[in-house]
Amino acid sequence: MTEAVNSARKRVVIVGMGFGGMHAAKSLAGSHLEVILVDRTNYHLFQPLLYQVATAGLEKESIAYPVRALARSWYHMTFQMRQVTGLDLSAKKILTDSGELGYDYLILAGGSVTNYFGNAGVERHAFDLKRLPDAERLRNSILTTFEQAARETDPTRRRERLTFVVVGGGPTGVEFAGALAELIRYVFRKDYPSLNLSETRVLLLEAAPALLGAMPERLRRYAEKRLRSMGVEVRCNTLVADATPGEVRLGSGETIATQTLFWSAGVKAAPLAGLVPGEKGAGGRVVVTPELTLPGHDEVYLVGDMACVLRHGKPLPMLAPVAMQEGRHAARSIIRQERGESAEPFCYIDKGSMATIGRKSAVAVSFGLSFAGFTAWLVWLFLHLYYLIGFRNRIVVLLNWAWYYWFHERQVRLITSDGAGAADKRGI
Amino acid sequence: MTEAVNSARKRVVIVGMGFGGMHAAKSLAGSHLEVILVDRTNYHLFQPLLYQVATAGLEKESIAYPVRALARSWYHMTFQMRQVTGLDLSAKKILTDSGELGYDYLILAGGSVTNYFGNAGVERHAFDLKRLPDAERLRNSILTTFEQAARETDPTRRRERLTFVVVGGGPTGVEFAGALAELIRYVFRKDYPSLNLSETRVLLLEAAPALLGAMPERLRRYAEKRLRSMGVEVRCNTLVADATPGEVRLGSGETIATQTLFWSAGVKAAPLAGLVPGEKGAGGRVVVTPELTLPGHDEVYLVGDMACVLRHGKPLPMLAPVAMQEGRHAARSIIRQERGESAEPFCYIDKGSMATIGRKSAVAVSFGLSFAGFTAWLVWLFLHLYYLIGFRNRIVVLLNWAWYYWFHERQVRLITSDGAGAADKRGI
Numbered sequence: 001m002t003e004a005v006n007s008a009r010k011r012v013v014i015v016g017m018g019f020g021g022m023h024a025a026k027s028l029a030g031s032h033l034e035v036i037l038v039d040r041t042n043y044h045l046f047q048p049l050l051y052q053v054a055t056a057g058l059e060k061e062s063i064a065y066p067v068r069a070l071a072r073s074w075y076h077m078t079f080q081m082r083q084v085t086g087l088d089l090s091a092k093k094i095l096t097d098s099g100e101l102g103y104d105y106l107i108l109a110g111g112s113v114t115n116y117f118g119n120a121g122v123e124r125h126a127f128d129l130k131r132l133p134d135a136e137r138l139r140n141s142i143l144t145t146f147e148q149a150a151r152e153t154d155p156t157r158r159r160e161r162l163t164f165v166v167v168g169g170g171p172t173g174v175e176f177a178g179a180l181a182e183l184i185r186y187v188f189r190k191d192y193p194s195l196n197l198s199e200t201r202v203l204l205l206e207a208a209p210a211l212l213g214a215m216p217e218r219l220r221r222y223a224e225k226r227l228r229s230m231g232v233e234v235r236c237n238t239l240v241a242d243a244t245p246g247e248v249r250l251g252s253g254e255t256i257a258t259q260t261l262f263w264s265a266g267v268k269a270a271p272l273a274g275l276v277p278g279e280k281g282a283g284g285r286v287v288v289t290p291e292l293t294l295p296g297h298d299e300v301y302l303v304g305d306m307a308c309v310l311r312h313g314k315p316l317p318m319l320a321p322v323a324m325q326e327g328r329h330a331a332r333s334i335i336r337q338e339r340g341e342s343a344e345p346f347c348y349i350d351k352g353s354m355a356t357i358g359r360k361s362a363v364a365v366s367f368g369l370s371f372a373g374f375t376a377w378l379v380w381l382f383l384h385l386y387y388l389i390g391f392r393n394r395i396v397v398l399l400n401w402a403w404y405y406w407f408h409e410r411q412v413r414l415i416t417s418d419g420a421g422a423a424d425k426r427g428i
Numbered sequence: 429m430t431e432a433v434n435s436a437r438k439r440v441v442i443v444g445m446g447f448g449g450m451h452a453a454k455s456l457a458g459s460h461l462e463v464i465l466v467d468r469t470n471y472h473l474f475q476p477l478l479y480q481v482a483t484a485g486l487e488k489e490s491i492a493y494p495v496r497a498l499a500r501s502w503y504h505m506t507f508q509m510r511q512v513t514g515l516d517l518s519a520k521k522i523l524t525d526s527g528e529l530g531y532d533y534l535i536l537a538g539g540s541v542t543n544y545f546g547n548a549g550v551e552r553h554a555f556d557l558k559r560l561p562d563a564e565r566l567r568n569s570i571l572t573t574f575e576q577a578a579r580e581t582d583p584t585r586r587r588e589r590l591t592f593v594v595v596g597g598g599p600t601g602v603e604f605a606g607a608l609a610e611l612i613r614y615v616f617r618k619d620y621p622s623l624n625l626s627e628t629r630v631l632l633l634e635a636a637p638a639l640l641g642a643m644p645e646r647l648r649r650y651a652e653k654r655l656r657s658m659g660v661e662v663r664c665n666t667l668v669a670d671a672t673p674g675e676v677r678l679g680s681g682e683t684i685a686t687q688t689l690f691w692s693a694g695v696k697a698a699p700l701a702g703l704v705p706g707e708k709g710a711g712g713r714v715v716v717t718p719e720l721t722l723p724g725h726d727e728v729y730l731v732g733d734m735a736c737v738l739r740h741g742k743p744l745p746m747l748a749p750v751a752m753q754e755g756r757h758a759a760r761s762i763i764r765q766e767r768g769e770s771a772e773p774f775c776y777i778d779k780g781s782m783a784t785i786g787r788k789s790a791v792a793v794s795f796g797l798s799f800a801g802f803t804a805w806l807v808w809l810f811l812h813l814y815y816l817i818g819f820r821n822r823i824v825v826l827l828n829w830a831w832y833y834w835f836h837e838r839q840v841r842l843i844t845s846d847g848a849g850a851a852d853k854r855g856i
Contacts, residue, residue: 041842041843042571042575042841042842042843043842043843059487059488059489059490060487060489060844061487061488061489061839061840061842061844062487064842064844065839066619066839066841066842068619068620068841069619069837069839069841072618072619072621078621078622080578080579081575081578081579081843082579098579099579132842132844133844133845136844143470147470147509150508150509151508151509151510151526151527190500191494191496191497191500192496193500193506194506390839392827392828392831392837392839393839395827396824396827399820399823399824400820403820409497409820411489411493411494411497411818411820411821412489413470413494413496413497414470414471414489414492414494414560415469415470415471415509416488416489416492416560416561416564417561
């Protein structure tokens with residue numbers, strides 16, 4: 001099936017419905033261009049809260065929103081659930097698992113995948129958090145290891161099940177380690193009265209000398225101190241060399257017996273970037289012009305984690321705010337091009353970054369100011385609710401947070417794998 | 429691992445945390461008996477709303493509740509997530525996948541599974557709704573067939589994808605067919621503007637001469653009329669002979685091309701019943717004494733769908749209210765036995781039954797009175813909210829219903845299978 005471009009109206013195809021693609025689409029609403037949204041899933045995923053799904057704090061449905069519901073609220077937009085398999089830039093069409101699709105303008109926003117840096121042992125045995133099923137799989141595994149530990153009489157095997165190794169001291173690793181420590185401290189202590197939870201270990205390993213490397217030193221120290229007070233063993237300057245079932249081996253040669261290895265130590269451009277010709281930057285990101293277009297193709301834009309955009313000689317970080325601003329810029333540039341104007345270079349406005357550590361504390365830096373503690377946590381909470389799509393989702397998430405805040409309860413602690421379980425990384 | 433009975437306090441082991449087991453446990457709270465709850469999942473599932481999860485109306489987490497959260501609110505109760513593999517009635521212990529467990533009293537409440545009546549083709553190709561992952565799998569499949577239909581240019585294959593065959597005109601079949609018809613009519617009509625939804629067919633097949641056989645004739649006629657007005661093709665006196673991928677063959681020899689066959693035409697006792705010695709009734713249910721005990725073992729109770737309890741010479745139906753009353757009766761009988769009194773025969777109080785057909789209509793019969801329409805639907809709504817466990821769950825469910833009622837929106841229309849998908853019945 002080939003869908004030719006309708007000559008009456010120019011067609012924009014947007015591939016990827018993450019933050020970059022979605023904000024590009026939103027900015028094109030009402031532009032009188034035909035917009036086709038393409039993704040291999042049928043929902044926009046709010047990735048920053050995946051770690052809360054993995055730690056039984058939220059149901060996975062509350063952080064996803066159907067693309068079709070978005071598309072129908074924006075004029076002239078349609079959605080096609082497809083997987084992109086190739087690009088034909090000269091013929092201006094994308095190749096997909098169900099036919100070709102022509103375009104006048106193309107916005108590629110395929111995002112990123114976990115980077116294991118070629119470590120096959122880690123890739124095989126570690127959990128990661130990029131997609132919605134990842135989070136449910138990790139939650140099922142955490143709950144299952146506790147159920148197994150509760151009936152395990154051998155102390156060595158029990159300790160192995162109660163040891164959780166988190167690799168990567170960036171925001172995801174810090175947030176996940178904090179949420180897991182709290183899950184154990186507040187919820188599992190009540191749920192598993194027969195278990196001695198002092199046998200539980202949560203280790204947070206970071207290769208660099210400090211956690212949250214992009215943050216000011218005061219916040220880095222605060223985060224580390226808070227995590228330690230919650231019982232997380234923070235180890236900086238620590239590399240992971242390999243993983244086997246039941247064991248993680250560090251660069252120092254030390255081994256840690258564990259059933260749960262969580263990897264958040266790196267991301268790289270999604271495989272879609274490999275289909276794009278031209279120069280690649282670190283992590284396989286496509287080097288783009290200052291206008292965010294593919295060199296030589298000013299009708300092809302790349303936004304978000306896939307695009308390598310330099311600022312002061314360094315690539316912009318792979319973060320949601322960057323993707324959102326780039327998506328909006330690409331949309332506005334297309335509208336300018338349609339008016340016969342030339343595209344302008346992209347200018348990133350760094351509004352800051354943040355990470356939550358626990359029930360009442362977070363760290364945030366914004367326009368040169370840094371916050372830590374309860375205020376930062378409140379800001380984190382409202383910003384995340386604001387950016388979450390869908391009013392119903394916001395209510396459900398707020399309800400879950402209120403429940404947890406007041407009652408120390410996380411109600412989504414369900415083991416929902418059905419035993420057929422080939423999809424589960426540890427066969428649980 | 430063998431756990432011997434603690435001699436200080438008599439131990440009750442309850443196997444199965446469905447309606448029967450849970451109500452037995454609740455009635456034993458505060459009884460000073462040691463109670464151990466056993467299930468192979470870690471949650472109580474509110475099965476009557478599974479069909480709403482399958483039709484994108486509810487997230488699956490909102491109809492499940494962690495057993496550990498229940499157990500810790502009841503004194504002297506613990507939960508063990510185990511699968512029962514055998515019974516040793518003379519030694520008074522159950523055998524499980526992780527060791528043996530002794531008991532003084534045993535309540536078996538393993539529930540039921542889908543009965544395909546030996547039809548291997550149907551069993552292989554049909555969806556059913558008994559467990560939580562079944563519902564998500566069916567939802568994923570329904571949404572995926574619509575996505576496929578939206579890009580399918582061949583009219584025959586498109587019609588095959590848009591044809592849904594529901595087998596069984598009991599409450600589950602009626603409720604599922606109604607909810608699916610409404611999902612198409614209210615939600616998909618907006619979501620898939622390019623699809624001609626008059627190509628969509630929802631067929632409800634029933635072997636008997638009428639739907640909802642247990643209901644009075646007025647309600648049966650009302651339900652059938654309502655379903656027809658919603659576009660459901662109701663066919664009574666229709667048997668399904670076989671199923672292959674993409675086709676259902678009827679007893680008449682007629683074939684229907686479909687990607688989705690949903691089977692709710694029968695249930696039978698769970699495999700646990702096969703481990704119990706003695707006489708079996710229809711559907712493999714264990715014939716019990718009027719006191720609900722296993723003949724010859726007045727310390728072993730059977731409740732719910734597994735137990736064949738005769739009233740006026742006919743077995744009681746496999747319904748939640750029956751299981752709940754039997755569970756409570758078993759618990760009270762054990763307390764009586766502990767006091768040295770003898771167990772009393774079980775007496776079922778039939779409070780009625782109901783089925784919802786659509787957004788504003790249901791049928792209900794109670795104490796000889798029958799209701800149809802909006803009033804019955806309101807009663808259905810409040811009873812289901814009442815019996816749902818967990819205040820947070822009730823709010824989330826009510827929120828979803830309100831959303832649907834006012835905005836005709838079902839927000840959980842997410843395809844959440846991750847492609848690894850070996851667990852999915854159709855490999856989606």
